[in-house]
Amino acid sequence: MKIDRIEAIPLAIPYRRPFGFASGRVTAADHVLVRITTDDGLVGHGEAPPRPYTYGETAASIIAAVSDLFAPVLVGADPFARERIRADLDRTVANNAAKGAVDVALWDLVGQACGQPVHVLLGHAADDVRAAHMIGLGTPKEMVADAVEMRDEHGVDAFKIKVGRELGVDMAAVRALRAELGDGVELYADANRGWDADTAIVASRRLHEFGVSMLEEPNPAADVLGRRRIVTASPIPVVGDESTITLGGVARSLLDGDSEAISVKVARTGFTDSAKIVGLCEGLGVTTVVGNQIDGMLGTVASVALGCGLRALARHPVEVTNYLLMTDDVLAEPPVIADGRLAARQEPGLGVTIDPDKLAHYRVD
Template sequence: MKITSVEAIPLAIPFRRPFAFASGTAHAADHVLVRITTDDGLVGHGEAPPRPYTYGETAYSIVAAVHELFAPLLVGADPFARERLRAEMGRTVANNTARGAIDVALWDLIGQACGQPVHVLLGHAADEVAVAHMIGLGTPAAMVADAVEMRDEYGVEAFKVKVGRDLAQDMAVVRALRQELGDAVELYADANRGWDADTAIVAARRLADFHVTMLEEPNPADDVLGRRRIVRASPIPVVGDESTITLGGVARSLLDGDAEAISVKVARTGFTESAKIVGLCEGLGVATVVGNQIDGMLGTVASTALACGLRSLARHPVEVTNFLVMTDDVLTEPPVIAEGRAAARQGPGLGVAIDPDKLAHYRADR
């Protein structure tokens, strides 16, 4: 089996409402669909959600990277040669989500060729996982309403709360959420590098009073000494996310004392490097969680597959609900969130199909 074509198709799908966090605001899903076809007629898919304020990628830089840099390496190659292809693509720095989407599409192809779901090939730790919902910045009333809707309609009992603004505002939100949702619901916080180190230390102590379980990316990652001060002073674990986007970056962060847990995102490290990161963390006794990049339906299916494949990830609620902020998508069958859980697709590969009419409607290059 050989790869015959590699496509990167930009999409533009409106959100129901903007999704805000300390480092930026997303108004629409300007994602890129990566499609890899083989001479056997199999088609694998991956989704690349650009976040220029986090990784420096845009939809059109992803399209250019896939077509100009990576497609020449892939066409004619065996999709099973993941390690060789990963090494060759790794000679290009950055372009994380472009490479991540390609890796996901390769695993989709491999699963189809083997007649097995991706989560089974990864290790089949579970067939379903508990989910967490990521709450974007807003007023306390709006953020509480978002959480209540997810709890009442979808049974969600774990929430990642966006913070990183004015400390008083952030604490007012956390207080309101805890009062409304009660102590049985898990809350953890994500500042998206929005605070300085001194503010983050104060925030971590106050968050502990509200039984918040983790604090993600409290300050700018390049403030190395500040991050280490936060880790030493915080009564709750500090999670690395944007500051730990590669296998080597995770290793350095953990060994240098910059983080105590790691958020893994399929969108930026695919299945291959994500599994390596999880294995490294498992060996060091460090917790890993599956994060969300405001993924669309395809990214959501991939994240669920990763979590169901690896035991360390299946233990924790997985952030896979934020595709619900989109007005539509290009999959024929949307993911299902029910009773606070998400199930892995049981079809070969990712078990997804693309609606050609929706793809034609939402593609942004025509």
């Protein structure tokens, strides 16, 4: 089996409402659908969400990387040879989401060729995962309403609260969420580098009092000594996300004492490097959680496959709800979150079908 063709298709799908966080704001899904076709007619898919505030990538840069830099090394390659392909792709630095989408599409092809779903190929730790919902920035009232909708409509009982603003505003939101949701739900927080070290240390203590279990990216990790002071002073673990976007980056962050747990995202490390990161962390006794790159439906299906594939990830809630922000998407069958859980697809590969009418409607090339 050889790769015949690789396409990078820009999409534009409106949101029901904007999603805000300390480092940026998303108002529409301008994702890039990566489609790889083989000489025997299999078609694999991956989704690259452009996140300039995190990786410096835009839809245009992702399309250029896939079409101009990656396609020449991919065409003619065997999709099973993911390590060789990755070595070729890594001659280009960065472009994390573009590389992640290519890797996901390759695993989709491999799964289809083997007649096995991706989560089974990864290790089949579970058939479904608990869902976590990411609550975007807003007034305390808006944030509570968002959480209540997720709890009441989908049974979700784990929430990542976006913080990183003025402390009083953030703590009012956390207090309101805990009061409304009760002690039984899991709350953790993500500041997306919005605080300085002193603020983050105060915040970590107050978050702990509200029973918040983890604090993601409290400040810029490049403020090295400030980050170390936070890790030392915080009563709750500091999670690396945008400061830990590669296997080597995770190793460096853990060894330097910048992070104590790691958010793993299929959108940036695909399945291949995500599994390597999880293995590294497992060996070190470091918790890993599946994060969300504000993914669409395809990225969500991939995140669930990763979470169900590896036991270290299956233990924790997986961030899967962001696709619900979108008014629509190009998958023929949307994911379904029921009783707070999301199941892995049982069909070979990712088990997704692209709806041709929706694709024609939402593609903007």
